Amino acid sequence: MKIAIASGKGGTGKSTVAANLACTLALSREVALVDCDVEEPNLHLFFPDSAEDVPVTTLVPEIDPALCTLCGECGKFCRFGALSVLKDRVLLFPELCHSCGGCSLVCPQGAIREVPRTIGRVACSCPLSRLTLVSGVLNEGEVMAPTVIRAAKMLAEGHPLILYDASPGIACPVIETLEGVDACILVTESTPFGLHDLRLAAEVVESTGIPAGVVINRSDGRDEETLDFCRERGLPILMTIPFSREIAAIQNRGGLICRDLPGWEERFADLFEAVVKIAGVNP
Amino acid sequence: MIVGITARAAGTDAPVEQRFGRAPYFVFVDTETGKAESIENPLVDAAGGVGPRAVQMFSEHGATVVITGQVGGNAARALGMGGIKAYAYRGSGSVADALAEYTAGNLQLLPL
Amino acid sequence: MIRLAIVSGKGGTGKTMVAAALADISGVPQVLADCDVDAANLELLFEPRRLTTEEFRGLEVARIDPEQCRGCGICADHCRFGAIVCRDDVWEVDPLHCEGCAVCTYVCPMGAISMEQRVCGEIYTSVTDRGNLAHARLFPGSGNSGLLVTEVRKRATSLADGADLLLADGPPGIGCPLIATISGVDAVLIVTEPGVSALHDLERLVTVCRRFDVQIFVAINRFDLAEDICKRIEDYCEKEGIVVAGKIPFDSAVVDAVRNGRPVTRSDSPATDALRALRDTLFAELGLI
Structure with a gap:
């Protein structure tokens, strides 16, 4: 079974929910936790452990200067500006390359071949006996987040139970994470911002047809508007985490409330049961 | 020598455009003959990577000097590697005005 | 005009709260740009009156003309993004997966595929009682928020007549929307909070900002929640020569203000005092006051 944890905006406590859920589940079963927030991965901070790194590469063009006639076709074809054909050379901007392979297709001289280039890594660790943590890390300045997400997901493939911590927002990385x-x-969160962004996230998930439910974090007990919205959209409330300085302080330290506060392990176990119910599959 | 100038419209009377890769027009002026050629920039609404692609167009037109407002990092690298010098024109005048300022030596070289 | 972007490595550090507070108390003629287009929240705080709405056609995606397609599937073989699928014997482009590379248009033997710009959001200009506002909405699942940010910046500049300050609320992360936000600004204010990942996120963000010719400032939100981590952030900033322009305490007034959709600075509280001090330090450094 595969469960994604997502939110329309950052800082709603998405990673905290993912980490607590994974930690709770790992008490009784094998679980893989995949950090798909590759621009700012931070699940490893909840589970410090030595990790094994696997580089993530994409294919970028390499031009054979002996064959290149500087005709300019590759530069004209590339929609991403990854190649600029100048009077005496072809200048490559590998970080702009989307690895579509178009340049090598259009080159009339066959002067372009594709070579791998590292854009990030996937870090794998086993911080708890039943928990495998797979973190995708996109290198600074790189733009191809979906490629790193795909690689991280691939590495966790085969585990019976996988949790994906999505990146915030509603753009392509989230779509990639939700796949499958x-x-x-x-x-x-039960604030006007939270509701505004929940609405956007719900739209994305709805468009994929994936069953979804809501966790309200930092609730001050006045959640009427959020509850109304969820009722309207048929989104079940899976869990409510209250706003408290105690919880905030534990989380800011990198602690997990399922470990550090009595009662929360049970609540996260209940959260899992609730998710299984909406998914309608056998975990 | 060919000087390429980013412009909002065609011709040497058009106002200079501050953006480099997303300028609506490029005006190429041959300083020997005074002849000008205006090209509509197909990259105005392109999704990304416009800097390097624009530089390729300047290179194809034989420009060795560019006059514009500002250039991004990738465009700067391509201009530098291509041996094309970029000068900043921050005024609100026309292509002809910018060219006159350049000829008078009043424009500042952009670091590439 | 000074162009200032408020950014944060990760979401939820209080970036928009700080941006809204600065906009509220800036006291200088200004224009606002909400560059957090994935989750544009400034309009929720300043009750803008909409001036213009435009379609945002960012991304080009491929379209297969079913009349001309012979169903050979060569396009799908060449598509590296799995964006071309066959449904009931009809080949189609899945716009969510199409990267817009145009390889399919090149390989199609029938010339049946063309590139089309897709509407993937809306761009707005508005008036608020704290200055003009340029903002936008990205339709869910649409990529390329970086280009939309560029468009928002452009609108903000066109609304900036007479303004001394352009204040941009940036996106979280360090990807292309952030790059689009900070390229060409004079200064960035990084809003961080003393969490376990704070230093790690801050270092990544500073690395990216250093590539641009911008002055970097840091504001530490909820600094008193973990004073030890706060100290480490301050030590890091000192080592890097970055001015910590302000420290904002954990304050229930902030929660209330956010809940009520108001800038926190509309009422007096410890957080408001800290934000006023932040404004004074920052604006003095920037030569605005």
């Missing part, structure tokens, strides 16, 4: 999941947990 059975259920989605949307984490929100």
Whole structure:
């Protein structure tokens, strides 16, 4: 079973929910936790352990100067500006390359071949006996987040139970993360911002047809508007985490409330049961 | 020598455009003959990577000097590697005005 | 005009809260740009009156003309993004996966594929009682928020007549929307909070900002939640020569203000005092006051 944890905006506590859920589940079963927030991965901070790195590469063009006639076709074809044909050379901007292979297709001289280039890595560790943590890390200045997400997901493939911590927002990385999941947990806060962004995230998940439910984080007990919205959209409330300085302080330290506060392990176990129910699959 | 100038419209009377890769027009002036050629920039609404692609167009037109407002990092690298010098024109005048300022030596070289 | 972007490595550090507060109390003629187009929240705080709405056609995606397609599937073989799928014997482009590379248009033997610009959001200009506002909305699942940010910046500049300050609320992360936000600005204010990942996120963000010719400032939000981590952030900033322009305490007034959709600075509180001090330090450094 595959579960994604997503939110329309950052900082709603998405990673915290993912980490607590994974930690709770690992008490009783094998679980893989995949950090798909590759621009700012931070799940490893909850589970410090030595990790094994696997580089993530994409293919970029390499031009054979002996064959290149500087005709300019590759530069004209590339929609991403990754090649600029000047009077005496072809200048390559590998970080702009989307690895579509178009330049090598259009080159009339066959002067372009594709070679791998590292854009990030996937870090794998086993911080708890039943927990495998797979973190995708995009290198600074790189733009191809979906490629790193795909690689991280691939590495976790085969585990019976996988949790994906999505990146915030509603753009392509989130779509990539949601690919192939059975259920989605949307984490929100009961503020006007939270609701505004939950609405966007719900739209994305709806468009994929994945069953979803909502976790309200930092609730001050006045969640009427969020509850109304969820009722309207048929989104079940899976869990409510209250706003408290105690919880905030534990989380800021990198602690997990399922470990450090009594009662929360049970609540995260209940959260999992609730997700299984909406997914309608056998975990 | 060919000087390429980013412009908002065609011709040497058009106002200079501050953006480099997304300028609506490029005006190429041959300083020997005074002849000007205006090209509509197909990259105005392109999704990305416009800097290097624009530099390729300047290179194809034989420009060795560019007059514009500002250039991004990738465009700067391509201009530098291509041996094309870029000068900043921050005024609100026309292509002809910018060219006159350049000829008078009043424009500042952009670091590439 | 000074162009200042408020950014944060990760979301939820209080970036928009700080941006809204600075906009509220800036006291100088200004124009606002909400560059956090994935989750544009400034309009929720300043009750803008909409001036213009434009379609945002960012991304080009491929389209297969079913009349001309012979169903050979060569396009799908060449598509590296799995964006061309066959449904009921009809080949189609899945716009969510199409990167817009145009390889399919090149390989199609029938010339049946063309590139089309897709509407993937809306761009707005508005008036608020704290200055003009340029903002936008990205339709869910649409990529390329970086270009949309560029468009928002452009609108903001066109609305900036007479303004001394362009204040941009940036996106989280360090990807292309951030690059689009900070390229060409004079200064960035990084809003961080003393969490376990704070230093790690801050270092990544500073690395990216250093590539641009911008002055970097840091504001530490909820600094008193973990004073030890806060100290480490301050040590890091000192080592890097970055001015910590302000420290904002954990304050329930902030929670209330956010809940009520108001800038926190509309009422007096410890957070408001800290934000006023932040404004004074920052604006003095920038030569605005």
